[in-house]
Amino acid sequence: MNYKESVDWILNFTDYEKIHGALYSEADFDLRRMEELLARLGDPHKSSKSVHIAGSKGKGSTATMVASALRVAGHKVGLFTSPHLHTIRERVSVDGVPIAENELVVLVAKLVPVVNAVNADARYGKLTTFEILAALAFTHFSDKRVGYKVIEVGLGGRLDATNVVIPEVSVITSISMDHVNILGDSLAKIAKEKAGIIKNGVPVIAAPQKAEAMAVIEGVCKDQNTELIRIGQDITWRSTGHNIKGQSFIVSGRYNTYDLTIPLLGEHQLENAAVAVAVLELIGVDVRSIADGLKNVYWPGRMQILKTNPLLVVDGAHNPDSMQKLMRALKQHFTFSRLILILGMSSDKDAAGIIDVLAAACDDVVVTGSRHPRSADISILADQFATHSLIVKQCPYVADAVNHAQKIAGPDDLICATGSLFIVAEVIEEVKGLSGEVYSL
Incomplete structure (x- = not known):
C-alpha cells in the first residue's frame, strides 16, 4: 500500500470521532481487544515510561508542554495526541517531528495481518480506528526507542484505548460538560470516566475542578491508594505579564519556584502550564529544562494569531466553558x-x-461548516443566533466565511474563528495556503 491507501485502511474501521452519540460501554470499548492487539505486536506500550493525560480541555496543550520540556532535558520523547489539524501524521510524533509518510506505510504493513487476526477472532469485538492509531503510535515509539511517551486520552479515560499504559504519573486536566451523550449527563459521571485512568499507587495531578468533579477524583485516588497533587492548592501560579506574543508567570511548585514564559495566550494556558510543571517536577526534570521547554512549546490552533490589520485569531474552543475563557482571553490580550x-x-x-456565551460578545457572525462528517448544519446555528436577535451570514464553506469576514472587517476589528479544531484547521489552510487531508473516505 502507498501512503494514501495506508491512511484509508486506518480510517476504514469504526471511527467514533465521526459517529454522533456513540455507545460508550464495555461491550463497545473493550480494552481486552486492545491488549490482545498489543500482545501480538510484542507489547510496545511497555517499552518506555509514560505520562497519561485525560480531561475535557487542555489535554493537548499540557501534553505538548510536558513533551517539550522532556525533550529539552535530553529525553527522546514520543507524543500521541488527537485530533489532528492538517494530517493524521501529526497525531504521532517523536521529538516534535510527525511520523513520516514512509514510516506510517511500513507500520501499517506490519499492522494489517495482526489486526486481521484479532478481528477474525473478534472475541472482544472488532478493533476501531482509534485503537489502531494508538497501537501504531506505541509501535512507532518502541521502534524509535523513546525514553518517554506522553499520551493524550482520546475519549473519556476508563475505556479509552490508551488506558493500557501504567504511567509514571496520571494527569486530569479541567473537566467540563462535554460528550454528555457518551460520557454522562453530569460532571460527576464525566469525572468518573476521566478518573478511570488512575492506577493503584501511581501519583495523580489534577487541574482545578468544580467541587462535584474534584470529589470524584479524590474518591478514586483514595480507593487506589495514590497521591493526589492539586493544582491551585499544592502547586500555584500567578501571572506576571503578557503581550500578543505570549505570557510570563511564576509557578510555586513543591520543590522549586519557576519564573516562566509561554508563547501561548489565555489564562487557561497558565493553568495548563502549572499542571505541566507539576508533572515535570514529579518526574525529576530540572528547572532550566522546564523553563526552556515551556518557552519553546509550539501548539497551533490555540489562540493563534494568523494575520494582523485586521487581527485574525483562531482557537479550538468547543463548549460553553471554553468559549467563556476564549472571550475573556480576547479582551485580555487584544x-x-x-x-x-x-x-x-x-x-x-x-x-x-x-x-448563549457568544451572542453577547460578538458584533457580526458568520456561520460555516467544516469538511468533517460530524459538522453541524449551519442553518441550525443561524437559527440559534436568531433567538438572540442576531442576523448572521451563512457560508457553507470555510474559505467563503474567511473571505466574507475579511471583507466586512475594518482595520481595528478582530476576526475570531472558533467552535472546533476542524474549523480552525481549514481557516489556517485558507490563510496560509496549506492543503489538508480529508477526514473521511
Whole structure:
C-alpha cells in the first residue's frame, strides 16, 4: 500500500470521532481487544515510561508542554495526541517531528495481518480506528526507542484505548460538560470516566475542578491508594505579564519556584502550564529544562494569531466553558473595535450553550461548516443566533466565511474563528495556503 491507501485502511474501521452519540460501554470499548492487539505486536506500550493525560480541555496543550520540556532535558520523547489539524501524521510524533509518510506505510504493513487476526477472532469485538492509531503510535515509539511517551486520552479515560499504559504519573486536566451523550449527563459521571485512568499507587495531578468533579477524583485516588497533587492548592501560579506574543508567570511548585514564559495566550494556558510543571517536577526534570521547554512549546490552533490589520485569531474552543475563557482571553490580550465571529462546530456539541456565551460578545457572525462528517448544519446555528436577535451570514464553506469576514472587517476589528479544531484547521489552510487531508473516505 502507498501512503494514501495506508491512511484509508486506518480510517476504514469504526471511527467514533465521526459517529454522533456513540455507545460508550464495555461491550463497545473493550480494552481486552486492545491488549490482545498489543500482545501480538510484542507489547510496545511497555517499552518506555509514560505520562497519561485525560480531561475535557487542555489535554493537548499540557501534553505538548510536558513533551517539550522532556525533550529539552535530553529525553527522546514520543507524543500521541488527537485530533489532528492538517494530517493524521501529526497525531504521532517523536521529538516534535510527525511520523513520516514512509514510516506510517511500513507500520501499517506490519499492522494489517495482526489486526486481521484479532478481528477474525473478534472475541472482544472488532478493533476501531482509534485503537489502531494508538497501537501504531506505541509501535512507532518502541521502534524509535523513546525514553518517554506522553499520551493524550482520546475519549473519556476508563475505556479509552490508551488506558493500557501504567504511567509514571496520571494527569486530569479541567473537566467540563462535554460528550454528555457518551460520557454522562453530569460532571460527576464525566469525572468518573476521566478518573478511570488512575492506577493503584501511581501519583495523580489534577487541574482545578468544580467541587462535584474534584470529589470524584479524590474518591478514586483514595480507593487506589495514590497521591493526589492539586493544582491551585499544592502547586500555584500567578501571572506576571503578557503581550500578543505570549505570557510570563511564576509557578510555586513543591520543590522549586519557576519564573516562566509561554508563547501561548489565555489564562487557561497558565493553568495548563502549572499542571505541566507539576508533572515535570514529579518526574525529576530540572528547572532550566522546564523553563526552556515551556518557552519553546509550539501548539497551533490555540489562540493563534494568523494575520494582523485586521487581527485574525483562531482557537479550538468547543463548549460553553471554553468559549467563556476564549472571550475573556480576547479582551485580555487584544484591543479591538468590533468582534467578527466565524463559527462552526460538530453536531454533537452544545450549540445553544455556546451561542448563549457568544451572542453577547460578538458584533457580526458568520456561520460555516467544516469538511468533517460530524459538522453541524449551519442553518441550525443561524437559527440559534436568531433567538438572540442576531442576523448572521451563512457560508457553507470555510474559505467563503474567511473571505466574507475579511471583507466586512475594518482595520481595528478582530476576526475570531472558533467552535472546533476542524474549523480552525481549514481557516489556517485558507490563510496560509496549506492543503489538508480529508477526514473521511
